[in-house]
Amino acid sequence: xxxxxxxxxxxxxxxxxxxxxxxxxxxxxxxxxxxxxxxxxxxxxx
Numbered sequence: 001x002x003x004x005x006x007x008x009x010x011x012x013x014x015x016x017x018x019x020x021x022x023x024x025x026x027x028x029x030x031x032x033x034x035x036x037x038x039x040x041x042x043x044x045x046x
Contacts, residue, residue: 007041010031011042011046
């Protein structure tokens with residue numbers, strides 16, 4: 001389980017990369033250690 005601080009950082013990075021035109025699915029592939037539940041949490045924050 002990741003801490004809220006780590007989740008918030010990842011969410012901010014994902015938002016910035018999506019704003020630059022990258023797709024969520026491509027971005028999230030670079031975070032190999034995330035579980036499916038963690039990915040779901042991040043997606044819900046977007």
